[in-house]
Amino acid sequence: MAKDDEKTTEEAPAKGGKKKLIIIAAVALVALLGGGFAGYKIFSPKKVEAEPAPTPGVVSVLDAITINLADGHYLKLKMTLQATTEAAEAPDGSKALDIAIELFSNQSQDKLLTAEGREAAKKELVARVVKAYTEDKKKEVMDVYFTTFVIQ
Known part of the structure; x- marks a missing residue:
C-alpha cells in the first residue's frame, strides 16, 4: 500500500x-x-465641443486701396468685411485696411498671381482681421471678401 x-x-x-x-x-x-x-x-x-459658427450680420464695403508690391508692381484691392450679429455696429474698416497693406506690401507679383499664393495670402489676411476685430471672446468680423484684386 x-x-x-x-x-x-x-x-x-x-x-x-x-x-x-x-x-x-x-x-x-x-x-x-x-x-x-x-x-x-x-x-x-x-x-x-466646437464653438458654434457665428451668425452673419451686416457687410461693410471698404474703399479700394493701391498697395506697392515688389519690383515696381501694384495691387489694387477692394474688400468687404462680413460682420457677425454680435457686432454692435458695422465695423470700421481701418484696421482691416492697415492689416492688408502690411500683409501685401512688397510681396512678389508672381506669388500673388497664382491661385495658391492668393488663397494663402487671403487665409492669412482673414486670420489677422478676425483676430484684430475680436474683443473679449466676441467676434465682430467673421470673414473677408475680395471684390477687386488687380495686379499691374
Whole structure:
C-alpha cells in the first residue's frame, strides 16, 4: 500500500498545479483586460465641443486701396468685411485696411498671381482681421471678401 499512497500523493499535486495555473492565468487575463480598458479611458482623446459658427450680420464695403508690391508692381484691392450679429455696429474698416497693406506690401507679383499664393495670402489676411476685430471672446468680423484684386 505504500506504493499506492505514493502514487496518489504524486498525482494530487499535479491536479492542484493545473488548477492554480488556470486561476493565475484567469487573474492575469482579467488584469490585462482591466488595465487595457483603464488605459483606453485615460488616454483616449476627449471630445471637444466646437464653438458654434457665428451668425452673419451686416457687410461693410471698404474703399479700394493701391498697395506697392515688389519690383515696381501694384495691387489694387477692394474688400468687404462680413460682420457677425454680435457686432454692435458695422465695423470700421481701418484696421482691416492697415492689416492688408502690411500683409501685401512688397510681396512678389508672381506669388500673388497664382491661385495658391492668393488663397494663402487671403487665409492669412482673414486670420489677422478676425483676430484684430475680436474683443473679449466676441467676434465682430467673421470673414473677408475680395471684390477687386488687380495686379499691374
